[in-house]
Amino acid sequence: MAKLYEIYGTDAHSMTVSLMQAARVSKMIPPGASIALKPNLVLSGAPDTGATTHPGVLSGCIAYLQSEGFADICVMESSWVGDSTDRAMKVCGYDKVCENYGVPFYDLKKDQTRRVQTALRPMEITCRSLDADFLIDLPVLKGHCQTAMTCALKNLKGCLPDREKRRFHSDGLMEPIAALGAVLKPALVIVDSICGDLNFEEGGNPVHTNRMLLGTDPVQMDAYGCRLMGLRLEDVPYIQLAERWGAGSTEIGAEDVVTLNEPTEGAEYPAASGLVKRLTRGVQAESACSACYAALVRALYLAQQEGLRVPDKIVIGQKWRGKQLSALGVGNCCSGASDCVKGCPPTPDAILNCFRDRA
Ligand code: SF4
Known part of the structure; x- marks a missing residue:
């Protein structure tokens, strides 16, 4: 089985370098290989909100690779539907990291795509993601x-053009995420678990768990992430499905x-709160895009606070x-409802204002 490396601390740059040195990553990469780094820049939110990959992970990764003689390195990402990748990369300080190390950043929303057969159906995937060695x-x-x-598998959704991301939601997310993981199969996964938000993908309530992980199997990394967060594999169906489709092993x-x-203070993961489940009790969601659903959940959370x-x-x-x-x-999508908050996606503020108007 694949080895999984774990380190505690708060300095993302040095933790990343230590993980890569311990795993002897340079020995895994063929000489002259093109290396693509795919962080999580889901939206324009700073890493300390718990949403995005810390720029120290990026700088540590590039510094290690360059010190080992690798020169063909790029960073690539496509933020979620409704946000600008360019804005997100600046908010997260990636522009400075890329400039300091002389590494290009590619917005995958602008990349060409190829149609690729997967275990589920043909998918449009960006060429840079498919062509990286x-x-x-x-x-x-x-x-x-x-x-x-x-974690590892779902982060690959940022390798898709927006129209394919929307289709993922029509397909119910679980199966397409698993199928994509089996096609792209990243060679290396480095997980930033220094301060993720344990409820919301878009951050806002970061929990400091002061930890990073490295491994070579995205399914195993997700299975370990579940364990850390106190979730069962059955709670995240795409993980075992990805295993069945050949993306890796949950063992x-x-x-x-x-x-x-040694673990540092704050390294424990609090038990799952079930907050989202409680907030969305009256919501009928059918193929809602992430940005849309997240805006609604955020508005419901703020409404509860008020x-x-x-x-x-509520339909979405x-x-x-x-x-x-x-x-x-x-x-x-729900403009046929008796009352509707317009937008694609609508903002949390627009939804919250609608709640206020109706109260
Ligand atoms: S309205 Fe929402 S669910 Fe519909 S396409 Fe736009 S973002 Fe997706």
């Missing part, structure tokens, strides 16, 4: 309002985990398109 996945371990958690033996130092009463029936998602409904609709 050595793909390094740099996810954040955090919660997700639709899939319970996100983790005690001897597979190599711990490089003590606002929210509508009993692409499958409601063209349907007449007696409910509050969220997003343009």
Whole structure:
């Protein structure tokens, strides 16, 4: 089974270098290989919000690779539908890291795509992701309002053009995430778990767990992430599905985990709060895009803080398109509802203002 390396601390740059040295990453990469780094820049949120990969992970990774003589390195990402990758990379300080190390950054929203057969169906995937000789996945371990958690496998969704991301939601997320993982199969995964938000993909409530992980199997890394967050594999169905489709193995033996130092204060993961489940009790979601659903969950959370009463029936998602409904609709797809917050996606503020107006 693959080895999994774990380190505690708060200095993302030096932790990344130590992990890569311990795992002897340079020996895994063929000489002259093109190396693509895929962080999580889901939206324009600073890493200390718990949403995005710390720039220190990026700088540590590039510094290590360059010190080992690798020159063909790039950084690539596509933020979620509705946000600008360019803005996100600047907010996270990636522009400075790329400039300091002389490494190009590519916005995958602008990349060409190829149609690739997967275990589920043909998919449009960006060429840079498909053509890299050595793909390094740099996810954040955090919660997700639709899939319970996100780490190595789900981070690969940023290798898609926006139209394919939307289709993932129509397909119910789990199967396409697993199928994509089996096609792209990153050669290396370095997980930023220094301060992920354990409920919301878009951050806002970071939990300091002061830890990073490195491994070569994205399925194993996700299975380990589940364990850390107190989730069962069944809570995140795409993980075992990815295993079935050949993306890796969920098995983790005690001897597979190599711990490089002692845990620091704050390294424990609090038990799953079930917050999102409670907030979305009255929501009927059918193929809702991440940005849309996250905006609704955020608005519901803020409404709860304000003590606002929210509508009993809220609909959201692409499958409601063209349907007449007696409910509050969220997003343009639900414009057939009796009342609707417009936008694609709408902002949390717009949804919250609607709750306020109706209270
Ligand atoms: S309105 Fe529809 S298409 Fe637009 S973000 Fe929301 S669910 Fe997706």
